[in-house]
Structures are given as structure tokens and as C-alpha cells.
Amino acid sequence: MKIYDVDISVPMFLGTAQYPSPAILHQAIRASDCEVVTVSLRRETADGTGAGFWDMLRATGAHILPNTAGCHSVQEAVTTAQMARELFATDWIKLEVIGHADNLQPDVFALVEAARILTTDGFKVFPYMTDDLIVGEKLLEAGCEVLMPWGAPIGSGQGLRTPDALRTMRAHFPDVPLIVDAGIGRPSDAIQAMELGMDAILLNTAVAKAGDPVGMARAMALAVEAGRAGFISDPIDRRDVAVPSTPVLGLAELM
Numbered sequence: 001m002k003i004y005d006v007d008i009s010v011p012m013f014l015g016t017a018q019y020p021s022p023a024i025l026h027q028a029i030r031a032s033d034c035e036v037v038t039v040s041l042r043r044e045t046a047d048g049t050g051a052g053f054w055d056m057l058r059a060t061g062a063h064i065l066p067n068t069a070g071c072h073s074v075q076e077a078v079t080t081a082q083m084a085r086e087l088f089a090t091d092w093i094k095l096e097v098i099g100h101a102d103n104l105q106p107d108v109f110a111l112v113e114a115a116r117i118l119t120t121d122g123f124k125v126f127p128y129m130t131d132d133l134i135v136g137e138k139l140l141e142a143g144c145e146v147l148m149p150w151g152a153p154i155g156s157g158q159g160l161r162t163p164d165a166l167r168t169m170r171a172h173f174p175d176v177p178l179i180v181d182a183g184i185g186r187p188s189d190a191i192q193a194m195e196l197g198m199d200a201i202l203l204n205t206a207v208a209k210a211g212d213p214v215g216m217a218r219a220m221a222l223a224v225e226a227g228r229a230g231f232i233s234d235p236i237d238r239r240d241v242a243v244p245s246t247p248v249l250g251l252a253e254l255m
């Protein structure tokens with residue numbers, strides 16, 4: 001997968017919050033072989049512990065995708081992105097503009113506006129969005145080259161709530177990288193996303209809060225690989241009736 005001219009071979013982006021320790025986060029990144037990690041500016045600047053955390057992330061060699069998690073307005077998101085660009089020395093930004101406090105649903109109107117401002121300012125924007133075709137079109141018009149539809153509310157671990165909408169997005173945007181962001185709870189959800197033809201997943205809570213985050217990071221990496229292999233191998237269509245898989249011709253007749 002190529003995103004903004006960067007080749008990415010492991011279709012899984014990992015969030016860096018809520019791990020039991022920085023050491024376990026480091027091991028989880030290694031166990032999954034993931035090449036992109038997302039980090040919030042708030043984490044980096046909080047209580048003076050940011051510098052060591054940043055050094056640890058850099059040591060993994062992963063691309064850093066700063067995010068605007070927790071921003072609720074266009075201005076807040078744009079300012080946060082500009083600060084993140086200086087701090088992390090990257091023009092990549094995962095753009096979150098939260099519109100609803102209960103389900104952390106993106107405010108798609110503010111999202112499109114913020115995306116336009118940021119792309120004009122030279123950012124490469126990864127927008128966290130609902131699975132809406134029109135919003136997708138507006139984000140592409142605004143200069144985004146990747147779309148990140150939600151699977152389910154952030155942190156809910158519900159898996160894919162609207163697989164049909166994701167399938168429709170895949171059909172409608174055949175050449176645009178699609179990354180399911182948020183709500184992945186189990187490896188089976190990751191497989192389902194990849195079998196739907198998504199190009200990657202982004203997840204955090206399911207790994208960070210698992211009993212064994214390192215083991216779960218590995219399981220998720222295996223799952224995206226399996227799901228992708230299944231998608232490109234052209235699965236059979238589902239049928240309503242049984243079809244014998246063993247030939248019936250030439251059976252011996254028992255008298």
C-alpha cells in the first residue's frame with residue numbers, strides 16, 4: 001500500500017495510549033511489525049514525560065502519525081496539527097474533530113473544513129470520519145488522499161457496526177486507501193475489515209487494554225495478514241443451499 005508516497009507493507013496502524021508501560025508498548029509495536037504509530041500531542045507534552053516517550057517511539061523506526069484526539073472544533077484541531085508538525089517533524093496528521101461526547105462521533109462538517117485548511121497548509125491529512133460516501137467525496141475534494149471510516153465508536157471494541165457501508169465505500173472509492181479506524185475489538189474484526197477490502201486498520205484500545213497487549217498485537221497482525229490474503233484470493237459466493245463438495249458421479253452402488 002502506498003499512502004502519500006510512502007510504501008507501507010504491514011496494513012495495521014497502532015495507537016500508543018493506555019498501555020501498562022512504555023516498555024510493553026515498545027514490545028507491542030515490535031510484535032506487530034507495524035510501521036505506523038499514532039500519537040497524540042497531549043500525551044507528548046503532558047507532565048514532562050514526553051521526551052523519553054518520543055525517544056522510545058523513534059527507536060522503533062515506525063512512521064509517526066500525530067493525531068488531534070480530543071479536539072472538538074476546527075480551530076482547536078488546526079492549531080493542534082500545527083503544533084504537532086513542529087514537535088514531531090512530520091506533515092502527516094490524523095485529523096479527529098469530535099462532534100459528540102457520548103460516542104466520540106466525528107463532526108464531519110468541521111472535519112471537512114479543517115481538512116481543507118490543513119491540506120492547503122501542506123499537511124497530509126488522515127481524516128477520522130463516518131462511513132458516509134458524500135463526506136468521503138468532500139474530503140477527497142479537500143485534498144485528502146486517504147479515508148479513515150470508523151468501525152465503531154472509539155474504545156468500544158464493538159467491531160464493525162456497518163460492514164455494508166464499508167463495502168459500499170470500497171466499491172465507490174476503488175483507488176483510495178481506506179483504513180478502518182476505531183472500534184476494532186478482536187482479531188476476527190480485523191479479518192473482517194480486510195476481507196471487505198480495506199487497505200489497513202488503525203487500532204489502539206483492543207491491544208493496549210488486552211490482558212496480554214504484546215500477544216494481542218501479534219494476533220492482530222496475523223489477522224490483517226490473513227484477511228488481506230483472503231480478500232485478494234477471491235472468496236466464493238455464499239449460497240442459500242448446500243452444494244456437495246464431493247463429486248457424486250461414479251459412486252459405487254451398494255446392493
Ligand SMILES: CC(=O)[C@@H](O)[C@H](O)COP(=O)(O)O
Binds near residue numbers: 182
Ligand atoms: C489512538 C487513536 O487514534 C484512537 O482515537 C483511534 O481512533 C483508535 O480507536 P480504538 O481505541 O477504538 O482502537
